Amino acid sequence: MSVGIRLEHVSKRFDHSVKGEVYAVREVSLSVEDGQLVTLLGPSGCGKSTTLRMIAGFEEPDAGAILIDGRDVTHVLPNRRGIGFVFQNYALFPHLSVFENVAYGLRVQGRDERAIVQAVGTVLDLVGLAGYERQQPHQLSGGEQQRVALARAVVFEPKVLLFDEPLSNLDAKLRLEMREQIRALQKRIGITTVYVTHDQEEAMAISDRIAVMDRGSVVQEGSARDLYYRPRTEFVARFIGRTNVLKARVLSSSQVETEGMSIAFASGRQPGDMMSLVVRPEMIALRAGGGPGPNGRIVQVTFLGEKTDYQVAFGGTMLQVVMSGLASAALQPDTAVTIDFNVDGFHILEQD
Incomplete structure (x- = not known):
């Protein structure tokens, strides 16, 4: 598949009145297929919006190159890049009707009136706003x-669509x-898209695919499943969903020790090696009563309908556990429990 957007070692620096020269984006390389x-x-200040603004042409990189559809646009004006941009605050013209807001870009391009009416009508129907002209x-x-x-961003059929935290001003249900509508529309029209969010x-x-950013760099990219189950670093593990990170020591080829307790797990490491294990809350089950195996004590229970969240004291660590079903309802705060780890869900971090 051909590449729609390519960033090659892109960097952007700013002068800060207190910190001096600060890298907002550092050596970012990224490809987005057609x-x-x-x-x-990433979190606030990680460089994601600055990266998006450089793709759009609103910021110019200090180093590196940006290519759209194989063309170097690093120093090309935004209106000559063939992009559609959806802003966080919508940026609608308050004095113009829905029709004229959507038609604005086409009028700037000098399209004839018949083509404008047809294009606006088509795209308003596409986004579910037929009759709102x-x-x-x-x-x-x-x-x-x-x-x-x-609709305004896609009406002139751009090569690339860019979103800068477009849902942050909406309530949870509307988000x-x-x-869902954005994803369905993007798939329907097949447009190459870069989307920025901290959610x-x-x-x-x-x-x-998701590119996780931290302090101006892409620290890991991949599918949501890859990032969730196989994070490279503790930062990614904790940023993508809820997780537990356990410091462990290898006892043997089939045993590791964490929080003074032994767990059956073939780590592939040498005895004495230290490592960090990621285990997601849904990969842990609890049974009332202490028994052979790891033990803990429930500190907090939060009932959330289809699931129940638990905070479990496990040695010096507070485990997050998620369970569903009626059996979990019998577990109350201050209950001693046996902890069953699903070791198939264990993942060893590459870096701390």
Whole structure:
């Protein structure tokens, strides 16, 4: 498959009044295949929005190259890159109708009126806003405004679509609905897309691939499943979903020790080696009463309908455990429990 967007060793520095020269983005290399949706995910200040703005042309890199559809656009103006951009605050023109907001880019391009009417009608139908042409932005809900912004971004059939935290201003229910609509639309039109968010669940729900960023660099990229079950670092493990990180020592080819307790696990490491084990909350089961094997004590129970969350004191570590079903309801705070680790879900971090 051909590459729609390629970043080659891209860096961006800013002068900070207190810190001096600061790298917002450092040596980022990334490829997005045609038709893929790749999400830049990370905490505030990690460089994801700056990276997106460099792809768009709103910021110019200090080093490296940006290619769109095989063409070097590193120093090309935004309006000549063939991109559609959906802003966090929608950036709709308040004095223009829905039709005119969507038609604006086509008018700037000098399209004839018949082509504009046809294109706007088609895209409004695509985003579920047929019949809204005469409405003003202030008459629309937040979700409807977001769909107008999306329609405006895709109406001129750009090569690339860019999203900068587009759902952050919506309530939880509407965010869920809109992310499903964005994903469905992106797949339907097959447009190469880069999406920025700090919301892990949002990224996992919509992305073909995710690039996790920290302090200006991409620290790991892959599918949501890869990042969730096979994180390279503790940062990625803790940022993608909830997790437990256990410091362990290899006892033998089939045993490791953590928190003074032995667990049957073939680590492939040498006796005496130290390592960090990642185990997700759903990979742990609890049984009331102490017995052979690792033991702990329930500290907190949170009932969440289809599942129950537990905080379990395990030596000097507080384990997060998630269980479902009626059997889990019998486990109450201060209950002594035997901890059953599903070692098939263990993952050894490459780095600490």
